[in-house]
Amino acid sequence: MLNVPPQAFPAPGSQQRVAASGRAKVPLKPGRSLMDWIRLTKSGKDLTGLKGRLVEVTEDELAKHNKKEDCWICIRGFVYNVTPYMEYHPGGEDELMKAAGTDGTDLFDQVHRWVNYESMLKECLVGRMAVKPIAAPKEISSTLSEEKKQLNGMLSEKGVLGASAKDLMLSYDWFQTDSLITIVIYTKKKDLSAELVIVDCQDNRLRGEIIIDDHSYLVEVDLYHAVQEDLAVNITEKIGKVEIILKKNDNIHWKMLGQPMENHNTFIKRTDRGLFYRKCKLVSKTEVTHDTKLFCLMLPKSTHLHVPTGQHVYLKQIIAGTEVVKPYTPVLPFLPLDFKEPSCRDGAHIYLMIKIYSCGPFTQALEHLQVGDYISVSNPEGNFKKSQVQTSEDLFLLAAGTGFTPMVKLLDFALTEVSCLRTVKLIFFNKTEDDILWRNQLEQLALKDKRFEVKFILSQPTKDWMGKEGKISSSLLSEFVKRSSKYSKVLICICGPTPFTEQGVQYLKDLGYSQEEIHAFTA
Numbered sequence: 001m002l003n004v005p006p007q008a009f010p011a012p013g014s015q016q017r018v019a020a021s022g023r024a025k026v027p028l029k030p031g032r033s034l035m036d037w038i039r040l041t042k043s044g045k046d047l048t049g050l051k052g053r054l055v056e057v058t059e060d061e062l063a064k065h066n067k068k069e070d071c072w073i074c075i076r077g078f079v080y081n082v083t084p085y086m087e088y089h090p091g092g093e094d095e096l097m098k099a100a101g102t103d104g105t106d107l108f109d110q111v112h113r114w115v116n117y118e119s120m121l122k123e124c125l126v127g128r129m130a131v132k133p134i135a136a137p138k139e140i141s142s143t144l145s146e147e148k149k150q151l152n153g154m155l156s157e158k159g160v161l162g163a164s165a166k167d168l169m170l171s172y173d174w175f176q177t178d179s180l181i182t183i184v185i186y187t188k189k190k191d192l193s194a195e196l197v198i199v200d201c202q203d204n205r206l207r208g209e210i211i212i213d214d215h216s217y218l219v220e221v222d223l224y225h226a227v228q229e230d231l232a233v234n235i236t237e238k239i240g241k242v243e244i245i246l247k248k249n250d251n252i253h254w255k256m257l258g259q260p261m262e263n264h265n266t267f268i269k270r271t272d273r274g275l276f277y278r279k280c281k282l283v284s285k286t287e288v289t290h291d292t293k294l295f296c297l298m299l300p301k302s303t304h305l306h307v308p309t310g311q312h313v314y315l316k317q318i319i320a321g322t323e324v325v326k327p328y329t330p331v332l333p334f335l336p337l338d339f340k341e342p343s344c345r346d347g348a349h350i351y352l353m354i355k356i357y358s359c360g361p362f363t364q365a366l367e368h369l370q371v372g373d374y375i376s377v378s379n380p381e382g383n384f385k386k387s388q389v390q391t392s393e394d395l396f397l398l399a400a401g402t403g404f405t406p407m408v409k410l411l412d413f414a415l416t417e418v419s420c421l422r423t424v425k426l427i428f429f430n431k432t433e434d435d436i437l438w439r440n441q442l443e444q445l446a447l448k449d450k451r452f453e454v455k456f457i458l459s460q461p462t463k464d465w466m467g468k469e470g471k472i473s474s475s476l477l478s479e480f481v482k483r484s485s486k487y488s489k490v491l492i493c494i495c496g497p498t499p500f501t502e503q504g505v506q507y508l509k510d511l512g513y514s515q516e517e518i519h520a521f522t523a
Ligand code: FAD
Pocket: 312, 326, 327, 328, 329, 330, 352, 353, 354, 355, 356, 357, 358, 359, 360, 361, 362, 363, 364, 402, 405, 521, 522, 523
């Protein structure tokens, strides 16, 4: 069937060959490459012969279009006129003809399940198969028993890259009741946590991104009809099922979910997925120290986003007509002193502790942001993995200035959820006493939790300072970073100005700590 991975396209005139997938490829005529096909689809030519109309296709109607010069194929409930595509198909005409006038979904899945036919054949879309009522799956019935259910039979395929990703077989489905639209994404990933699911619905465009290791799966469609602002996301962690529940604006029956966007239904490396931003409202700005403020940003009601521990987001502002982006690491509204329960996060707010520099263009613009103003906030990024802490017995946090920010959630996580931890020590470098962030809270925490200890080190103290003075050095580190026992498992996290972090890492290595025992927070 439609085996059209771009990397597998033969050069015009090449002989039949077998691609990595094992499928035979045929030589394509000159002028029939992928780029030629894309050009044709963008030419405005009527490729369906229906003058832009979409029709509902019955099985009988589909069966009539079974010849090369008039060939319709159904894939996942959508019917395409593939006649104009015949000569461009790398698998050859005969391959396509196997599904002529029928439902080719299975054949397609056997070959290249991940190929994004929806975008490849967008201009060939004839319409949908006439919907046959199908009984809703049991689990759906139980959650929405009082509402009328209908499954529309639209289950999409995906663009999957990478061997491990293939095995995951991600897919999505959707169904509706009188008042709700539910999109279900099956990741088949065990222990799928809320942090791995990012959903936005803006201007009737739904975007759901699921992070699976270093890959990202995306569902992105312009919805067929209007929905209300708030949405709900239910995650069944054990089986990796995600339900996105939207409220219809009007109680009308939707014929389709909507128009797929270009990257809809793709599973690609996370790093290849562009950063997505949503506008967040500044709800408060409170003083932390003389130059540092806690910004509380409210996510839109139509956003589901939890920034994972150790990760940062990007803020975007237009400064003097230029778009400027800077990273910031979300913290908690305060240090929870009772580290018994995982700290409650409402999921509606993001807290950022930001130092305002008198000659820093970005932070000066932030300083001028008023409560009620909006700012663009990206999806999270970062390579810290909680599992690094989960197996540790001794955790050392080396922070300089606002390098303290990733340590906040890390402290919370470590003291709340990591039972094997014996010691957690924060070594906090600042210029002066006035620069120490959340000093009182840290001291109170040290009094409350026997496992936690904090050490303040000042590089420019006043004469009154009774504590430690200095800068990061081998001798300071050998004094404060010590294993609680000879073989205890250690993790040392370090964050601050780049030279501070780089020097720190080098000193630690010189002291005999391995690469695996050190995590440096960088951009
Ligand atoms: P900049 O123009 O970057 O200047 C900042 C200061 O450095 C000023 O005093 C300026 O005079 C000085 N400076 C600039 N360039 C030079 C130079 N070449 N040589 C010497 N001095 C120079 N910051 C926070 O406050 N909170 C956070 O949570 C946070 N998280 C971060 C997460 C990551 C992953 C990274 C990489 C950085 C993070 N930062 C954080 C820093 C933040 O991204 C900005 O760099 C910071 O806010 C300064 O931006 P600015 O444009 O206002 O100032």
